[in-house]
Amino acid sequence: MQIATTISFIGLAISSIAFYFSIKSHRETTGVTLFLAFTDRYEKLLSELRPILEKDNPILSEPDSLILIQYLNLCSVEYFSRKKLPKGVWEIWEEEICENLQKPIFRHYKLSDSQKHYNEFFAWVNEKLK
Numbered sequence: 001m002q003i004a005t006t007i008s009f010i011g012l013a014i015s016s017i018a019f020y021f022s023i024k025s026h027r028e029t030t031g032v033t034l035f036l037a038f039t040d041r042y043e044k045l046l047s048e049l050r051p052i053l054e055k056d057n058p059i060l061s062e063p064d065s066l067i068l069i070q071y072l073n074l075c076s077v078e079y080f081s082r083k084k085l086p087k088g089v090w091e092i093w094e095e096e097i098c099e100n101l102q103k104p105i106f107r108h109y110k111l112s113d114s115q116k117h118y119n120e121f122f123a124w125v126n127e128k129l130k
Helices: 002-053 062-080 089-101 104-108 113-129
Strands: none
Touching: 002 062, 002 089, 062 089, 062 113, 089 113
8 A cells, every 4th residue: 555655646746747847838938939030020110210219309200109009018017027037037028128118209308198007017117218
């Protein structure tokens, strides 16, 4: 009887370890998938975003305004997904987002009511702009 209990315990321990590594592997895969998706979205925006970020003029055309909104939306998704990203990735992205938020265009940009549902993200942004 004691041998059966020992074997059951060993089986349970092995199953628990296998389950742990399965979850860990899934999280890593999810993080890499998010990283690739966000990087792809950023690369597609970058050519249009860069000239907008360099503007001193607070008046944006509608297309420029939409690009800026797309960028802020991407940043907010990255912000809310930061705990799922591979270690160190968020810190790199955070630094770049903060650098971009220091650009003059963001000093003039006002949030519309439709964007205020990102309260936690914009609270973080405002904290970084201080």
